[in-house]
Amino acid sequence: MQLLKNKIMEEGKVLPGNVLKVDSFLNHQIDPALMQAIGDEFAEKFGQSGLTKILTLESSGIAPSVMAGLKLGIPVVFARKCKSLTQNSALYSASVYSYTKQESNEISVSQAHISGDDTLLIIDDFLANGQAVLGLLDIAEQSGASVAGVGIVIEKGFQPGGDMLREKGCRVESLAIIESLENSRVTFKEAVNQ
Numbered sequence: 001m002q003l004l005k006n007k008i009m010e011e012g013k014v015l016p017g018n019v020l021k022v023d024s025f026l027n028h029q030i031d032p033a034l035m036q037a038i039g040d041e042f043a044e045k046f047g048q049s050g051l052t053k054i055l056t057l058e059s060s061g062i063a064p065s066v067m068a069g070l071k072l073g074i075p076v077v078f079a080r081k082c083k084s085l086t087q088n089s090a091l092y093s094a095s096v097y098s099y100t101k102q103e104s105n106e107i108s109v110s111q112a113h114i115s116g117d118d119t120l121l122i123i124d125d126f127l128a129n130g131q132a133v134l135g136l137l138d139i140a141e142q143s144g145a146s147v148a149g150v151g152i153v154i155e156k157g158f159q160p161g162g163d164m165l166r167e168k169g170c171r172v173e174s175l176a177i178i179e180s181l182e183n184s185r186v187t188f189k190e191a192v193n194q
């Protein structure tokens with residue numbers, strides 16, 4: 001997705017540890033027009049998959065997911081990283097190791113919001129080692145829902161998550177795939193599905 005790649009080139013900053021900082025449009029400040037274009041792109045790619053809901057992870061997965069949900073006309077459920085005081089219903093939970101925070105979080109979704117009748121699209125902001133997506137797949141499996149695919153805004157193609165998920169048979173569509181962040185320079189991989 002050229003618009004996204006341009007934005008990454010203009011505003012992305014490479015931090016030590018192969019971390020790409022995109023706080024000016026995705027992870028802190030949010031660019032609504034770009035999020036809308038991203039949502040449209042996911043809707044275009046997965047619109048024929050019989051989706052009933054989008055499943056994402058707070059907080060940075062929410063903006064692109066809401067825009068995709070708006071375009072597709074389906075609700076968005078986000079897994080919480082902290083248990084809410086108002087969340088007194090039964091939960092599906094999974095443990096996720098965070099690449100950027102270097103700690104494990106328990107993520108959870110109320111059993112009221114996904115069920116075996118659902119066909120889900122999983123969306124997240126970044127794909128690195130794949131732990132966040134594995135946690136969401138685990139929650140989907142616990143609920144009995146089927147997963148039509150995984151939509152990622154930025155995949156770090158030099159880390160193993162994308163290959164691991166595709167080898168498991170998951171349909172993964174990433175809007176920008178980064179080949180390298182070496183020498184603080186962003187280069188993109190020209191994937192067949194980009």
Ligand code: 5GP
Binds near residue numbers: 100128
């Ligand atoms: P994974 O679970 O695939 O290892 O990492 C995905 C999660 O880690 C994403 O939800 C994202 O929050 C975070 N993450 C991984 N790599 C980066 C990165 O380079 N930049 C930012 N901003 N977040 C990242």
